[in-house]
Structures are given as C-alpha cells and as structure tokens.
Amino acid sequence: MIKEETKAMANNMAAFSFFSFPPEIRHLIYEWMLCDFTAPRKVDPATFPDDMVRAPLKLGLENLSPAILRTSRQVHAEATAAMVRRCRFVHISAILDYWSIRSIVPRNLGVLCTERDLIQRFRGCVMALHVGSTASPYSREHRIDCLILGRDLDAYCRSLGSWVDVPPDFGRRTSLTLELGNPLNDPGPHVEFVHKALLRPFLKWVRGIERVEVRSRDQLALPKALVRDVETTLARPRWEDFDPAQLLCQFRNLYLRSGFWSVVEQAKDIARDPQLWPRLKELGGPGFLGKFGDFLFEIFIGQTVSIAERGGDKECVMSLLGSDLFTFKALRVLQDIGTIPNIIRASWEPNSAQLAELYFRKANVCHFRSIWQEDPETSFDCMRQALVAITEATKYQPRFELIPKLQELKKSIRDDALKAVGDRLNFRGKYSLKNTR
Known part of the structure; x- marks a missing residue:
C-alpha cells in the first residue's frame, strides 16, 4: 500500500x-x-x-x-x-x-x-x-x-x-x-x-x-x-499661493518632527532673499515677520542646545562644530542689517533676554571647542572668545536664573585655562631637561 x-x-x-x-x-x-x-x-x-x-x-x-x-x-x-x-x-x-x-x-x-x-x-x-x-x-x-x-x-x-x-x-x-x-x-x-x-x-x-x-x-x-x-x-x-501662517506652522512641525538641520537650511535661504519679504509682509502682515524672527531665534538656540546635550560625545560635537550649517552665525543673522533685510528689523528685534541667552550659548560652544582643540593656540583663542561672550551676555540684563550659569561657566573656563598653562609649562620643562642631557 x-x-x-x-x-x-x-x-x-x-x-x-x-x-x-x-x-x-x-x-x-x-x-x-x-x-x-x-x-x-x-x-x-x-x-x-x-x-x-x-x-x-x-x-x-x-x-x-x-x-x-x-x-x-x-x-x-x-x-x-x-x-x-x-x-x-x-x-x-x-x-x-x-x-x-x-x-x-x-x-x-x-x-x-x-x-x-x-x-x-x-x-x-x-x-x-x-x-x-x-x-x-x-x-x-x-x-x-x-x-x-x-x-x-x-x-x-x-x-x-x-x-x-x-x-x-x-x-x-x-x-x-x-x-x-x-x-x-x-x-x-x-x-x-x-x-x-x-x-x-x-x-x-x-x-x-x-x-x-x-x-x-x-x-x-x-x-x-x-x-x-x-x-x-x-x-x-508659485510660492505666492502659500499662506504665510500655514507656512510657519509647517516649518514648526518639521522642526519638531525631524530636527532642525533641514529647517535651518531652508530658513537660511528665505532669510537671504530680500525680494521675498515685501510679498510675505503683504500676505501675512508685520506680525508674521515678527513670528518668523522668533522662530529663527528658536532654531539657532536649538543648534547650540543640541551641541550642549551631546557634550559627552566628542566626535559628534566636533562634527557639528565643523559643519557648514553651524558656521552660519546666529548672532550675525539676528543683528547684521546686511544679512537680514531691513523690513524684518522694522518688525522684530531680539530683546535683551534673548541676546543674553544667545551669548550664553555661544560661550558654551566656544568652551566645548577649547576643550577638544589639539592646537594650544586655537584652544586659548576659543577660551578668549568664550569669556568675551560671557561679558557680552552680562550686558543684556539676563534672566535671574541665567546669572549663576554664567558665573559657573566663567569659573570653569578660567580653571581650564590655568590647567592648560600649567600643562604647557610642565611639557616645556621636561622637553628642555631632556635636551640638556
């Protein structure tokens, strides 16, 4: 069978x-x-x-x-x-x-x-x-x-x-x-x-x-x-068909959903085209330009916040600091008339607290760069830039909770500078003793 x-x-x-x-x-x-x-x-x-x-x-x-x-x-x-x-x-x-x-x-x-x-x-x-x-x-x-x-x-x-x-x-x-x-x-x-x-x-x-x-x-x-x-x-x-309010909402949603890098690239292109601002003002009014200025500030603060959060990852921080996106200077964008058209400056100005916060972030970034620079001269130059940024931040009436952070950062930078000077002196002493033998 x-x-x-x-x-x-x-x-x-x-x-x-x-x-x-x-x-x-x-x-x-x-x-x-x-x-x-x-x-x-x-x-x-x-x-x-x-x-x-x-x-x-x-x-x-x-x-x-x-x-x-x-x-x-x-x-x-x-x-x-x-x-x-x-x-x-x-x-x-x-x-x-x-x-x-x-x-x-x-x-x-x-x-x-x-x-x-x-x-x-x-x-x-x-x-x-x-x-x-x-x-x-x-x-x-x-x-x-x-x-x-x-x-x-x-x-x-x-x-x-x-x-x-x-x-x-x-x-x-x-x-x-x-x-x-x-x-x-x-x-x-x-x-x-x-x-x-x-x-x-x-x-x-x-x-x-x-x-x-x-x-x-x-x-x-x-x-x-x-x-x-x-x-x-x-x-x-054509871009005139877009509602500015809807545009800003889309930018914010993209910023929150996928990070700020692609948004920064697009915001840079918008901010550098002065022919667009009159039409946007006509469609959305001066209020839209003010909101967009605040949003630019939020993006630039987000860059340095992201770097601060990655403080333990040296390679990631150094790649961010050296990237083309980060070389876009936030302070210059917010203050330089030649970068941002006059029309936005008539609608929005960063207040003192925002400028103090931005200088504090810049000091943080310069401090990170000074720690991981192999060249001593470049490291000292970054420390100097950080101290200058702290001095500028104190001029703009910073928020009360920001003052202790500024003092702590200033002390940390000075300690790092003294330690770096001591290391250089010790290294030179060992090198000179070795040559005399």
Missing part, C-alpha cells in the same frame, strides 16, 4: 512542470531568485572613504540564486525576458548639497551599481533620472549615481516625493529631468505602454518640482499629451 502511494506520488511529481505555474508566479520567482534585495548587506562607510555621500547606499547583490537558469533553455530565455522587459533598469543621478542628497539616495532599495562610468556604458537603462537644485551658496554640492531595478521605481518615487513635499524653500529651486529610452530597441506599439508605466509612479507620488523636463533618447517620439501631463502635474505652484 505504501509502495503504491509512493509510486503514485512520484508519477505526479514527474508529470509536474515548472511551466504549470501561471506566468505571474514564474516572473515573481525569477525576480526573487535572480535579484533578491530583501536583506541588502550594510555598506560600511569605510567602503567609500573619499565620498561619504555614497556610504548609505545598499549594494544588494548578495542573495542571488542563479541555479534556476540551468534548468532548461526555455527557463533561461523566459527569465532573461522577464528580468529585462519587466524590471528594466533606471539610472538615478543627483547633484545636491550634502544634507539634501543624503535624503534622496535609495536607502531602503537594492542598488546594482554606483560607478558612473560603468552605468553610462550600460545599454539596458530604459530611464535616466536626474535631480538637481540651486543649492545654498554656503553648501558644497555632491554628486551621486546609482542603478536600480525598474520594479523599485514606485518605492523610490514615494521617498522622493516625501523629500520634495516640505515647506517651500524659497531660496532654492529643484529640477527633475527624465530621459526615456527605447526598451530593447524595439519600435513596437508597446513602447508607449512602457513609458506610461515608468512615469506613473511620478504622477502618483511626486509634487512640488519647480522645473520638470521629460525628453527622449535617440530622437524617440514621445506622446505630447503624456509629456505635458507629467511636466504640469509635477510642477510646484
């Missing part, structure tokens, strides 16, 4: 064919076995020592199982067709500032390649996507290139849309260029269908691009209606 059941089962298994599965299931099997990015390996930042922007990319070529290709020629041909025709490869490139480019790299998707020269020589890209912007003059631009599967384009457009869908950064203009190629060099009627499938994720997820351009490669004719639909749908409305 058992032998008969085993024999019947063997006959059924012999009769079963892989092609008994529906095509959709076979295509999914090909995708998961030949391009499995479910658990991409983590890339060590040391992999790209000269380009830290590329470090977050996940090169997911680890879990491949190509054994299915050796099953038969029919399986090999169908798998090749499925991977090329259905997945299609997309080239993503971007030239942005450091903080923006780290937001749009495909962190959670598998990346096939990050070498620009290799990607440009590869002929299987059916779409090339380029993101650029007029970055802040205080930010250095970086370039990123990567190759992803077309099946992951929807997920990437979702993350790209979340990056673009932020409060309007008036000083920066983002551009998106989509270059469509001819899939498999086949001029058949299915080309338009493929292009619609590639552009559909952008129409679904991406909004707020100032300049959108859709073009073809190798003089390929594109449907004019489709191109016009994409370019108009993805374009951002």
Whole structure:
C-alpha cells in the first residue's frame, strides 16, 4: 500500500512542470531568485572613504540564486525576458548639497551599481533620472549615481516625493529631468505602454518640482499629451499661493518632527532673499515677520542646545562644530542689517533676554571647542572668545536664573585655562631637561 502511494506520488511529481505555474508566479520567482534585495548587506562607510555621500547606499547583490537558469533553455530565455522587459533598469543621478542628497539616495532599495562610468556604458537603462537644485551658496554640492531595478521605481518615487513635499524653500529651486529610452530597441506599439508605466509612479507620488523636463533618447517620439501631463502635474505652484501662517506652522512641525538641520537650511535661504519679504509682509502682515524672527531665534538656540546635550560625545560635537550649517552665525543673522533685510528689523528685534541667552550659548560652544582643540593656540583663542561672550551676555540684563550659569561657566573656563598653562609649562620643562642631557 505504501509502495503504491509512493509510486503514485512520484508519477505526479514527474508529470509536474515548472511551466504549470501561471506566468505571474514564474516572473515573481525569477525576480526573487535572480535579484533578491530583501536583506541588502550594510555598506560600511569605510567602503567609500573619499565620498561619504555614497556610504548609505545598499549594494544588494548578495542573495542571488542563479541555479534556476540551468534548468532548461526555455527557463533561461523566459527569465532573461522577464528580468529585462519587466524590471528594466533606471539610472538615478543627483547633484545636491550634502544634507539634501543624503535624503534622496535609495536607502531602503537594492542598488546594482554606483560607478558612473560603468552605468553610462550600460545599454539596458530604459530611464535616466536626474535631480538637481540651486543649492545654498554656503553648501558644497555632491554628486551621486546609482542603478536600480525598474520594479523599485514606485518605492523610490514615494521617498522622493516625501523629500520634495516640505515647506517651500524659497531660496532654492529643484529640477527633475527624465530621459526615456527605447526598451530593447524595439519600435513596437508597446513602447508607449512602457513609458506610461515608468512615469506613473511620478504622477502618483511626486509634487512640488519647480522645473520638470521629460525628453527622449535617440530622437524617440514621445506622446505630447503624456509629456505635458507629467511636466504640469509635477510642477510646484508659485510660492505666492502659500499662506504665510500655514507656512510657519509647517516649518514648526518639521522642526519638531525631524530636527532642525533641514529647517535651518531652508530658513537660511528665505532669510537671504530680500525680494521675498515685501510679498510675505503683504500676505501675512508685520506680525508674521515678527513670528518668523522668533522662530529663527528658536532654531539657532536649538543648534547650540543640541551641541550642549551631546557634550559627552566628542566626535559628534566636533562634527557639528565643523559643519557648514553651524558656521552660519546666529548672532550675525539676528543683528547684521546686511544679512537680514531691513523690513524684518522694522518688525522684530531680539530683546535683551534673548541676546543674553544667545551669548550664553555661544560661550558654551566656544568652551566645548577649547576643550577638544589639539592646537594650544586655537584652544586659548576659543577660551578668549568664550569669556568675551560671557561679558557680552552680562550686558543684556539676563534672566535671574541665567546669572549663576554664567558665573559657573566663567569659573570653569578660567580653571581650564590655568590647567592648560600649567600643562604647557610642565611639557616645556621636561622637553628642555631632556635636551640638556
């Protein structure tokens, strides 16, 4: 009885064919076995020592199982067709500032390649996507290139849309260029269908691009209606359409939700464009400018507070102090007429308590820098700046609870200075005794 059941089962298994599965299931099997990015390996930042922007990319070529290709020629041909025709490869490139480019790299998707020269020589890209912007003059631009599967384009457009869908950064203009190629060099009627499938994720997820351009490669004719639909749908409305009160609320929500770094970048661009202030005053009134001035003050105080909270992490503090964002001087922004337009100074002035608080934060930062500076001369210069900031803070009628903090910080700085002088004298004494021997 058992032998008969085993024999019947063997006959059924012999009769079963892989092609008994529906095509959709076979295509999914090909995708998961030949391009499995479910658990991409983590890339060590040391992999790209000269380009830290590329470090977050996940090169997911680890879990491949190509054994299915050796099953038969029919399986090999169908798998090749499925991977090329259905997945299609997309080239993503971007030239942005450091903080923006780290937001749009495909962190959670598998990346096939990050070498620009290799990607440009590869002929299987059916779409090339380029993101650029007029970055802040205080930010250095970086370039990123990567190759992803077309099946992951929807997920990437979702993350790209979340990056673009932020409060309007008036000083920066983002551009998106989509270059469509001819899939498999086949001029058949299915080309338009493929292009619609590639552009559909952008129409679904991406909004707020100032300049959108859709073009073809190798003089390929594109449907004019489709191109016009994409370019108009993805374009951002003019900034006059935004309510200033709603804008400020969005800024605050972003500041509280995701930290202040991206908000500082956008606030810098707004504050440095004097042509925007008359229109904002007309829409929101002088009260809006006053609230925005208070919000700028809150952001700059938040920078130094964050540094103070990370006092135990030397590397983190030093990276923050040396970053381009922190070199944006809060005191100058609040007081220098050449940085902030006259119109905001007529609507908002920092009060004495705010200036005292800001100078106290500056003294704290200078103290941190003096502790971790390896060069003694630079360390003493930071101490001097901290003492000057404390002196300035005492001029502006600080809050009662701030006075003990100022005195304590002043004593700590002087103790550190005396200790540093003693260490230098002892070091010189040992060095001179060693030479005399």
